[in-house]
Amino acid sequence: PTTTKRYGARAAAHTNPTARRLLETMERKKTNLCVSVDVTKAADVLEVVRRVAPAVCMVKTHIDIIEDFTPALTAELARLAEEHDFVIFEDRKFADIGNTVSLQYSSGVHRIAEWSHMTNAHPLPGPGIITGLGVVGKPLGRALLLLAEMSSAGNLATGEYTRTAVRMAREAGRDWVVGFIAMGRVDEDGPADEDFLVLTPGVGLVAKGDKLGQQYRTPREVVYDSGCDVIIVGRGIYGVQGGAEAVLAEAERYRAEGWKAYEERLNR
Numbered sequence: 001p002t003t004t005k006r007y008g009a010r011a012a013a014h015t016n017p018t019a020r021r022l023l024e025t026m027e028r029k030k031t032n033l034c035v036s037v038d039v040t041k042a043a044d045v046l047e048v049v050r051r052v053a054p055a056v057c058m059v060k061t062h063i064d065i066i067e068d069f070t071p072a073l074t075a076e077l078a079r080l081a082e083e084h085d086f087v088i089f090e091d092r093k094f095a096d097i098g099n100t101v102s103l104q105y106s107s108g109v110h111r112i113a114e115w116s117h118m119t120n121a122h123p124l125p126g127p128g129i130i131t132g133l134g135v136v137g138k139p140l141g142r143a144l145l146l147l148a149e150m151s152s153a154g155n156l157a158t159g160e161y162t163r164t165a166v167r168m169a170r171e172a173g174r175d176w177v178v179g180f181i182a183m184g185r186v187d188e189d190g191p192a193d194e195d196f197l198v199l200t201p202g203v204g205l206v207a208k209g210d211k212l213g214q215q216y217r218t219p220r221e222v223v224y225d226s227g228c229d230v231i232i233v234g235r236g237i238y239g240v241q242g243g244a245e246a247v248l249a250e251a252e253r254y255r256a257e258g259w260k261a262y263e264e265r266l267n268r
């Protein structure tokens, strides 16, 4: 059902403030591209983000890979998100009991809930993980994604596991669990007025994979063939040869491909 609706129309009907903001941004900036900024120095993170900002609806971080982390980095990321109109997604993949994840989300060095609009969790521990994160994130207007599927070869998130993830999201409610990390429309069996976001990593226009099990599909395969909403691209963009100029050019290329596939999907 969601695959035939415009992002902007979906924004207007959404009850979660972060999902609404993301969908509005996508419509306004004409982009379904999320850049995954997997570099290990704070200055390099900010350099990539400043470069790609015009082309993205979302920036994805792994804050625990930064070697010189200080709260100034996340403060600046949050400022850039307002200035350039994108959503921040910390790809934390929480996977513990509710009490522990609520501490990991709110506290520690990184204080993820303070600056990251969206984060994600494995459904593996059961619904307590959703509740535990919600205690922290819901009052702040944050949003949670469940990992229903993964892009890596041989992963265990398939079949009944994936279906259970979708059921857990439905039971939690879309004012907190706004969608999934998945490779396709795992929510296809839902009612017509249901709206989950599907964000999809493992996207590349050049490479087919890496040496550690990552598997890539093109923006068209992900958005047009599989009906996903957001393409997540890391090394394909920040790893491109040719310096800072080339990084923006490559981001723009993925943005254009992803948007074209979305427009064609609407007109199918």
Ligand code: 5BU
Binding pocket: 036, 038, 062, 091, 147, 149, 150, 151, 152, 181, 201, 202, 203, 214, 232, 233, 234, 235, 236
């Ligand atoms: P890449 O450089 O485009 O391969 O980076 C992909 C990013 O998406 C990277 O940060 C991964 O941690 C993340 N990812 C993924 O690749 N596959 C998954 O199933 C999930 C996350 Br969940």
